[in-house]
Amino acid sequence: MRSKAFYFTEEDDNMIIKHMKTYGKFTNRFVIISGLLNEKFTCSQISERWRNYLNPELCKDDLGYYEKxxxxxxxxxxxxxxxxxxxxxxxxxxxxxxxxGKLYSENKVKNYWNMKYRKGKREVETKILFI
Incomplete structure (x- = not known):
């Protein structure tokens, strides 16, 4: 049975990377990999792990001005x-x-936007307090 809290070990990450080399082109690749890992993780958890951390094509650089x-x-x-x-x-x-030509992780893009959104919201609230 899967736990609600999930933690990927280095071994799990290596297995996902290995299986993505084999099944990466399949539309149901994360379902297949979940089965190969004895359903230790859901296909959604594996997909999120791949998109945000394990994909070797991910750009690790900070977002530049034009990307923002x-x-x-x-x-x-x-x-x-x-x-x-x-x-x-x-x-x-x-x-x-x-x-x-750079593949950024979903987390990196969302974190940038959410930080900017919250900062803007705080600045508006601060202006209202001092009026």
């Missing part, structure tokens, strides 16, 4: 549609890859 501008622009397109909750992060990441 594109993230802001892409997120604004979703917000203008009224999709505050439904920001399609994978589409934002795909656009960054198309323009800059």
């Amino acid at each position: 501008v594109i993230i802001d622009h892409e997120v604004q397109k979703f917000l203008m549609k009224g999709d505050k909750i439904k920001i399609r992060w994978r589409k934002v990441i795909r656009e960054l890859f198309r323009l800059f």
Whole structure:
């Protein structure tokens, strides 16, 4: 039985990387890998681990000025549609890859945006307090 808290060991990570080399092109690759790991992790957990940490194509560099501008622009397109909750992060990441040839992790892109959003919200609240 799976625990709600999950921790990936180095051995687990190595197994996921190894199996992604074999099953990476399959549409149900994470389901297959979950089965090969005796369902120690859900396919969603494995997918998230791959997208944010293990994929060797991930760019480990910090986001540059122009990457941040594109993230802001892409997120604004979703917000203008009224999709505050439904920001399609994978589409934002795909656009960054198309323009800059760098694959950033979903966490890196989301962390940048959320930090900027919270900072802006705090600044507005501070201005209201001092009026």
